[in-house]
Amino acid sequence: MRKITYRDALREALREEMLRDSSVFLLGEDIGRYWGGAFKVTDGLAQEFGDERVRDTPISESAIIGTAVGAAITGMRPVAEIMFGDLTALAMDQIANQAAKIRYMFGGQTKCPLVIRTPFGAGVNIASHHSQSLEAWFMHVPGLYVAVPSTPYDAKGLLKTAIRGSNPVFFCEHKLLYPIEGEVPEEEYTIPFGKAEVKREGADVTVVATMYMVHKALSAAKQLEKEGLSVEIVDPRTLTPLDRRAIVASVRKTGRIVVVSEDCKTAGVSAEIAAVVAEEALDYLDAPVKRVAEPDTPIPFSPPLEQHVIPDEKAIIKAIKEVV
Amino acid sequence: MTLDLPKESLVKMYRKMLEIRFFEEKVFGLYGQNLVPGTIHLYAGEEAVAVGVCSALSKDDYITSTHRGHGHCIAKGADLKRTMAEILGKKTGYCKGKGGSMHIADFSIGMLGATAVVGAGLPIAVGAGLSARLRKTGQVVACFFGEGASNQGTFHESINMASAWKLPVIFVCENNLYAMGTRQSRIMNIENIADRAVSYGIPGVSVDGNDVLAVYEAACVAVERARRVEGPTLIECKTYRQKGHSRVDPAKYRPREEVEGWLQRDPIKRLRHKLIQTVISTEAELQEIEKEVSSEIEDAVKFAVESTFPAPEEALEDVYAQI
Numbered sequence: 001m002r003k004i005t006y007r008d009a010l011r012e013a014l015r016e017e018m019l020r021d022s023s024v025f026l027l028g029e030d031i032g033r034y035w036g037g038a039f040k041v042t043d044g045l046a047q048e049f050g051d052e053r054v055r056d057t058p059i060s061e062s063a064i065i066g067t068a069v070g071a072a073i074t075g076m077r078p079v080a081e082i083m084f085g086d087l088t089a090l091a092m093d094q095i096a097n098q099a100a101k102i103r104y105m106f107g108g109q110t111k112c113p114l115v116i117r118t119p120f121g122a123g124v125n126i127a128s129h130h131s132q133s134l135e136a137w138f139m140h141v142p143g144l145y146v147a148v149p150s151t152p153y154d155a156k157g158l159l160k161t162a163i164r165g166s167n168p169v170f171f172c173e174h175k176l177l178y179p180i181e182g183e184v185p186e187e188e189y190t191i192p193f194g195k196a197e198v199k200r201e202g203a204d205v206t207v208v209a210t211m212y213m214v215h216k217a218l219s220a221a222k223q224l225e226k227e228g229l230s231v232e233i234v235d236p237r238t239l240t241p242l243d244r245r246a247i248v249a250s251v252r253k254t255g256r257i258v259v260v261s262e263d264c265k266t267a268g269v270s271a272e273i274a275a276v277v278a279e280e281a282l283d284y285l286d287a288p289v290k291r292v293a294e295p296d297t298p299i300p301f302s303p304p305l306e307q308h309v310i311p312d313e314k315a316i317i318k319a320i321k322e323v324v
Numbered sequence: 325m326t327l328d329l330p331k332e333s334l335v336k337m338y339r340k341m342l343e344i345r346f347f348e349e350k351v352f353g354l355y356g357q358n359l360v361p362g363t364i365h366l367y368a369g370e371e372a373v374a375v376g377v378c379s380a381l382s383k384d385d386y387i388t389s390t391h392r393g394h395g396h397c398i399a400k401g402a403d404l405k406r407t408m409a410e411i412l413g414k415k416t417g418y419c420k421g422k423g424g425s426m427h428i429a430d431f432s433i434g435m436l437g438a439t440a441v442v443g444a445g446l447p448i449a450v451g452a453g454l455s456a457r458l459r460k461t462g463q464v465v466a467c468f469f470g471e472g473a474s475n476q477g478t479f480h481e482s483i484n485m486a487s488a489w490k491l492p493v494i495f496v497c498e499n500n501l502y503a504m505g506t507r508q509s510r511i512m513n514i515e516n517i518a519d520r521a522v523s524y525g526i527p528g529v530s531v532d533g534n535d536v537l538a539v540y541e542a543a544c545v546a547v548e549r550a551r552r553v554e555g556p557t558l559i560e561c562k563t564y565r566q567k568g569h570s571r572v573d574p575a576k577y578r579p580r581e582e583v584e585g586w587l588q589r590d591p592i593k594r595l596r597h598k599l600i601q602t603v604i605s606t607e608a609e610l611q612e613i614e615k616e617v618s619s620e621i622e623d624a625v626k627f628a629v630e631s632t633f634p635a636p637e638e639a640l641e642d643v644y645a646q647i
Contacts, residue, residue, distance in 0.1 A: 058485055069448050069451055073452070104643050110429070
């Protein structure tokens with residue numbers, strides 16, 4: 001099968017959905033013909049679809065999302081890009097109070113088919129305002145779906161589902177994933193929300209990991225295989241809805257779990273998954289739940305400082321060894 | 325000002341303003357009887373703004389509204405019964421009791437809903453305008469907000485964006501002089517919010533917001549400009565709320581002379597006087613309308629009071645749309 005990058009997979013999803021449905025349009029800062037998006041995800045789309053459907057906006061995050069909400073409730077399917085995930089803080093009212101609640105508060109009169117794409121993640125030395133992983137903020141807002149694709153295949157399939165759906169989707173990308181290559185079929189496919197994927201089968205311990213951490217977990221699993229440890233890796237792919245059943249099923253099989261997430265540990269993604277296991281799979285556990293996450297600090301700039309806070313293979317291996 | 329309007333249009337405006345006033349008086353009373361959960365923000369005194377603007381719109385044009393939104397709903401043509409039922413938290417309300425006084429919407433008449441976050445409706449209105457542009461429908465959007473909201477970042481972001489893209493949005497600032505209890509002069513160094521339009525390169529006009537015909541005329545100009553794809557307009561309507569900010573606010577921070585002055589400029593009394601003075605309507609005709617409206621409001625109250633509350637478990641519905 002052909003291999004393409006995560007970035008190209010996202011672009012293919014956008015392009016194909018724009019071709020399929022004239023109500024799909026894109027808006028964001030510098031996503032148009034002059035720049036093609038800060039991470040080049042939308043590169044070339046303005047040339048193909050025109051400036052009306054691939055809209056460069058002012059630097060006004062709140063208005064970008066609010067405009068997308070207004071368009072979504074009146075028949076369009078906007079896909080808004082926020083250049084860095086950290087900047088969603090500027091648009092938080094529109095995301096959390098408006099997009100997420102507009103259907104509920106109006107008694108189901110309307111739908112808000114809106115996708116907000118944004119990159120999270122540390123590792124490129126751009127410090128605290130451009131490196132955070134804030135997925136958990138959005139898990140805490142009923143009314144939003146949260147997608148966290150880790151591969152080009154998942155990125156394309158989940159983005160298509162997000163665009164075709166009837167609800168606001170907070171679509172997390174990761175800066176370090178954009179150049180990663182993976183198999184993506186030429187033919188049409190979508191991936192349903194709420195369906196985790198076992199990225200690697202194993203028998204001794206379950207690792208639930210998301211986004212870039214899936215790749216670090218895979219690498220850790222490979223190293224541990226040489227030591228005779230069989231690691232199963234479960235990638236939830238969407239955090240809302242969360243495939244609790246798949247997580248519990250894996251824990252039932254292995255009796256051990258390590259949750260790996262790049263965001264801060266306190267009240268983060270790993271905390272929610274650990275809570276699910278505590279509530280629904282405690283009886284299957286042979287060891288306490290272990291979490292590998294960033295410490296509760298902002299992301300520092302200098303390379304040795306930054307590397308110190310991002311979970312790495314070593315930390316994952318250590319955690320796995322502690323539970324087996 | 326005398327506009328060359330047919331009698332039926334003028335009488336319709338009078339009737340709509342009266343509907344809002346009588347409706348709000350009833351809500352005020354029902355609150356006192358503990359029939360209204362939560363809080364309420366009454367529109368009494370500002371009727372000319374909603375009615376003047378909405379009279380310049382078509383049914384399929386859009387509006388966005390605020391926490392003080394009952395008047396916007398009624399002016400756009402919302403059903404009185406369902407509006408009242410929503411305020412009382414009943415299942416028969418517009419939002420099945422999920423929104424209440426501050427969150428009423430009727431998408432079937434282009435009323436895109438009220439948001440209770442001050443200033444949050446502006447970018448949503450811009451999005452509806454962009455949608456109308458992309459769908460080539462010719463619809464325009466009237467976006468209501470108060471002078472307090474004009475200090476939010478969304479005011480700047482939204483008007484700039486609408487202006488840059490020449491979107492069909494009419495930004496209607498209801499300047500009632502007070503953001504809760506804070507007088508405009510204490511927090512702003514300008515008198516006219518409309519002056520801010522200059523910085524976006526769009527027309528900004530200040531009108532007497534207690535003169536429904538002045539509001540209507542300004543709105544017509546703005547609507548025509550929007551439909552000609554020339555972009556948005558900022559209309560500031562100088563008005564005054566006759567009650568406090570919310571039901572529990574006696575509004576003691578307002579000087580008595582100021583309140584009395586504005587009560588004398590009551591928008592409904594002024595239109596009534598004009599209709600009589602110009603011999604458009606007779607006293608008997610207007611009394612008949614007043615009787616009719618009063619009876620409609622009574623029906624709405626009866627409907628709302630007699631409606632059942634939603635079943636508790638309905639709280640879990642409508643979070644997500646099924647595909």
